Amino acid sequence: MIGQPVNRVDGPLKVSGRATYAYEYWDAGQPLYGCIVGATIGKGRITRIHTENAERAQGVRMVMTHQNVPVQGVRDESVQFEYWRAQPVLTGPDIHYHGEPVALVVAATFEQARAAADLLDVEYTVGRGRFAFAADDDEAYIPKVVNAGLPTDTAVGDFEAGFRAAAVRVDQRYTTPYEFSMPMEPHACLVEPRGEDLVVHVSSQIVDAAQTSVAATLRMAPERIHIVTPFVGGGFGSKLGVHAETILAALAARVLGQPVKVALTRQQIFQLVGMRPTSSQRVRLAAGRDGKLTAIAHDVTMHTNPDLEFAEQTAATTRSLYAAPHRLTSHRLTPLDLPRGADVRAPGEAPGLLAVESAVDELAHALGMDPIEVRIRNEPTVDPERDVPYSDRHLVDCLRDGARRFGWEHRPATPASLREGRWLVGYGMSAAIRGHFQGPTAVQVRLEADGTGVVRTDMTDIGTGTYTILTQVVADGLGLPADRVRVELGRSGLPTSWGSGGSWGAANSCAAAARACAALREKVLVAACGDADSPLHGRDPAGAHFGDGSVRIDGAEGASQALGEIVARHHPEGMEAQGEIRFMGDDPNYSDYSIHTYGAHFAEVGVDADTAEIRLRRMLGVFSVGRVLNPKTARSQLIGGMIWGAGAALEEEAVVDSRSGAFVNRDLAQYLVPVHADVPDVEAVILDGYDDKANLLGAKGVGELGICGAGAAVANAVFNATGLRVRDFPITIEKLL
Ligand code: MOS
Secondary structure, eight states, X not given: OTTSOXXXXXXXXXXXXXXXXXXXXXXXXXXXXXXXXXXXXSSEEEEEEEOHHHHHSTTEEEXXXXXXXXXXXXXXXXXXXXXXXXXXXXXXXXEOSTTOEEEEEEESSHHHHHHHHHHOEEEEEEOOOOOOOOTTOTTOBOOSSBGGGBOSOEEESOHHHHHHHOSEEEEEEEEEOBBOOOOSSOOEEEEEEETTEEEEEEOOSOHHHHHHHHHHHHTOOGGGEEEEOSOOSOOTTTTSSOOHHHHHHHHHHHHHTSOXXXXXXXXXXXXXXXXXXXXXXXXXXXXXXXXOEEEEEEEEEEEEBTTBOOXXXXXXTHHHHSOOSEEEEEEEEEEOSSSOBOOOSSTTHHHHHHHHHHHHHHHHHHHTOXXXXXXXXXXXXXXXXXXXXXXXXXXXXXXXXXXXXXXGGGSOSSTTOOEETTEEEEEEEEEEEEEOOOOOEEEEEEEOTTSOEEEEOSOOOXXXXXXXXXXXXXXXXXTOOGGGXXXXXXXXXXXXXXXXXXXXXXXXXXXXHHHHHHHHHHHHHHHHHTOTTSTTTTOOGGGEEEETTEEEEOSSSOEEEEHHHHHHHHOTTOEEEEEEEOOGGGOHHHHHSBOEEEEEEEEEEEEETTTOOEEEEEEEEEEEOBSOSOHHHHHHHHHHHXXXXXXXXXXXXXXXXXXXXXXXOOSTTTSOOOOGGGOOOEEEEEOOOOOTTTOTTOBOOOGGGGTTTHHHHHHHHHHHHHSOOOOBSSOOGGGTO
């Protein structure tokens, strides 16, 4: 089953509308509806809130502001990861960013809550906010730590000397805009009080984080918080933690003793869930005439909210990508009074590779060398900064395979030299690299007396296919047909996982499930072989084979017994085993090896010679991700990532009004993401593989790799088509005119 293109087991539920999302539970009693009121200034202080009119409005049950909000826990920075910390709201009169919640209005219907919210009258004194980003800002500072616990700066050799001495140099600055995760399902929550407990239906990527964070904020015992999130309509990082809608719904439900629903509007998603910070990235590359890099520097400045520090790891994979004796990477933060930075779709690599892989293309052009050849000449033999071997690096295989499939030999060697009618045509490519992460994850596998396998973990399926791949792994592990395996996910009380994020979910949960299956097979064999009435009695379990719902041991005469029968005889209540995967920091493979996934992106664009309209014509990605659990769901993730990459190159950009600190294009009509017409032909190919250092399945992360480098391939194709290099992303028409 592992490696088969199995259809999504949850597909029928989803297409028939029977998959229930957080806002859609109607059996929790009559809920009240909460409407979040946001600050209309970007920096300053509330001087007065007139709540009387709102409170008197029809159907209103409560107006919660900083003046009457229950006492909340504080963000505890000693908790290692942000998503597990308390997330207090309505903390006082000070306003830290435009749209920050100043009140929750709760009423009997959504319309009443919204109408009453309009009656709320908030007076402010407006402070002097800083909203405009500049890389060389005097106040730019060194973050405490870079996202994922990485060092802020690294240095190897003598960069300045190496850079000066080289024959060919590139020294350029690239900028990327504010970007939002933008899942299809808005952030939504229904909180139902049950006695002392709260049942929290929320759209969340990590159940354990949601439970811990809600409990810490409400100062409750975690076991009193019951997270329910069996289906999640996309996360892209913005649902790694919970946000104001969840905390406010929980606070209101507790005060009122009734279920309360709160959903963010699409506009509020541009204020309340965090975004990828804007970046300015200086990339310096130096090489000899032979194309061999002698020096690499990647210096990144991004914005942060001063009270909620977040440093995206934008230069981190530059540390592992190419060989060069002299190297520098750094991260700096410019404090701005904007919503906090957050993890958004391949945090780090997505903006970082946009810059670095553009710069490598510039170097190839300066050298007069094919950009694939430049990359191959700089292939390292060991991780150049950590000085440890790679676990399983197939970047060159991806580059070569992709070049062949794409027809790279047809690329015009000279920019702006290929014309088809009005269209200037160009080819571009880029390398892809992404870190692979492992987090503590437990999965329980049970065999029921009727021969059914049950998989239980608080892992989530954010649309990626978790239900399906866990079905495959356990069907394989126990020798059951897929329709005899049931997967339970997405609620607290199930064995704890690290959830879905960072593309770690599949490898973590499936490796833990495989381990649980191995332990359960042992238990079954011990029970059967030790049972005088079993046909397997006394046989050597080493020769056992699990298949078709039975266990068979070959010998002089083959013998077999149905799994259900073994369970029914020995443990009629079911037999179970738990498998666990530990934190990468405690796993020697992660210190002894450099573990990444790789890929190569290819893009062809047409640019209208008169209007500069850019049309993407085709994209190809070739990827190496270790073992593929399900090529169908993996491909869907990769092409999704590639399309996000195309969006980052050409369309996606949230624009700040530097007077007010408000994002001005706060909806999907103005914040552009690629639609079908923008993306005519995308192909993702996955090389066969197995990374024995990653885990016992040999599988690594998939989804976010698709975005890594995809945008640079498009940008490099635009250069090849036009001879114009745009370094300020996205590449919109006016920048080419
Ligand atoms: Mo992903 S941005 O780590 O959910």
